[in-house]
Amino acid sequence: MTILKFLKLLKWSLRIVAFLSVAVVLQYTLPSRDIVLVTDTYNRMTTIGDNAMFYATPDVGSNDHETRDIRFVEAAYPDGSVIVYRNEDTGWVWPPYFKYDSSNLQAEASQLRSTPKDPTWVAITHYGWRIPFFSIYPNAVAVTAISGPDVKLFPWVNIVVIVMIALAALFLRALWRQFLERTILPVFGQARAQVEAIEAQGDAVAGVARRRWSLFSGWLGTWRGKPRM
Amino acid sequence: MMQIIRFAVLIVAIMSLLYPVIAIFSRSLALEALERKWEASHPGVVGVERDNFLAEGMAAYRKSLRRRIVPFAALLPAVAVAAIAYLVNHT
Numbered sequence: 001m002t003i004l005k006f007l008k009l010l011k012w013s014l015r016i017v018a019f020l021s022v023a024v025v026l027q028y029t030l031p032s033r034d035i036v037l038v039t040d041t042y043n044r045m046t047t048i049g050d051n052a053m054f055y056a057t058p059d060v061g062s063n064d065h066e067t068r069d070i071r072f073v074e075a076a077y078p079d080g081s082v083i084v085y086r087n088e089d090t091g092w093v094w095p096p097y098f099k100y101d102s103s104n105l106q107a108e109a110s111q112l113r114s115t116p117k118d119p120t121w122v123a124i125t126h127y128g129w130r131i132p133f134f135s136i137y138p139n140a141v142a143v144t145a146i147s148g149p150d151v152k153l154f155p156w157v158n159i160v161v162i163v164m165i166a167l168a169a170l171f172l173r174a175l176w177r178q179f180l181e182r183t184i185l186p187v188f189g190q191a192r193a194q195v196e197a198i199e200a201q202g203d204a205v206a207g208v209a210r211r212r213w214s215l216f217s218g219w220l221g222t223w224r225g226k227p228r229m
Numbered sequence: 230m231m232q233i234i235r236f237a238v239l240i241v242a243i244m245s246l247l248y249p250v251i252a253i254f255s256r257s258l259a260l261e262a263l264e265r266k267w268e269a270s271h272p273g274v275v276g277v278e279r280d281n282f283l284a285e286g287m288a289a290y291r292k293s294l295r296r297r298i299v300p301f302a303a304l305l306p307a308v309a310v311a312a313i314a315y316l317v318n319h320t
Binding site for chain 2: 182
């Protein structure tokens, strides 16, 4: 494998890894809505360990491995399978939901509680993943009553956010290109012009040298009996 | 409370880096457009006339609506945060 092929492969691998990382982060962070019925709401003392990055950020100065009271919402899908959401304030940096109404949300969820026999269908907006092995839960953001389990929900928010991110990326790219074109490349252009000037000078010097050398070798030739040029 | 302050400081820090960059970018685009315009009407002509044309154009740019709108870009993050917080918590 030539080095060029290797570099090309490396470039594409890096691109794919970057694309996948962005996709995974977006899939975790962007809201999605489940159609479920809320079966129970409660809070439970929860010990957070190495999975802390999937929980709300604790306040500065508190221990990473801590036990705290977290609100949970238990729910069931129309097909009977279950899901458990946590209901925590997000804090102010990441993920950027700026959610501070967890108590109200818990009250709303409690109000909408129902049983599979007499279901009240709700759409729970949430982000995050439920991975039982790591004890991580999606964070519920909003709960709204809907007319039935067959309602079709269109992900407007996700489309708007992804379009905004794409626009921001294009803006930054245009910004970088402008900087490159107007600020960096002109410097190289000047450097190049200087190099060319030096080269031209060098050529002139070399031409003189060549002429002198031919005179000298012609003079040498007179000693060897070679015919003069 | 500390979290909000930290977040505000972060945003101010990011925007005080980003805002000058955006302002320079906008200026640079305006100058480039003027240069293109000159090149289209006076191909190959350089010198005092061109310098004057560019200087006048940039003076007009400094008074333009676009130049006056640029500072509002610095407010965008705050507006976005307020909008998201409102939608998440109060609707």
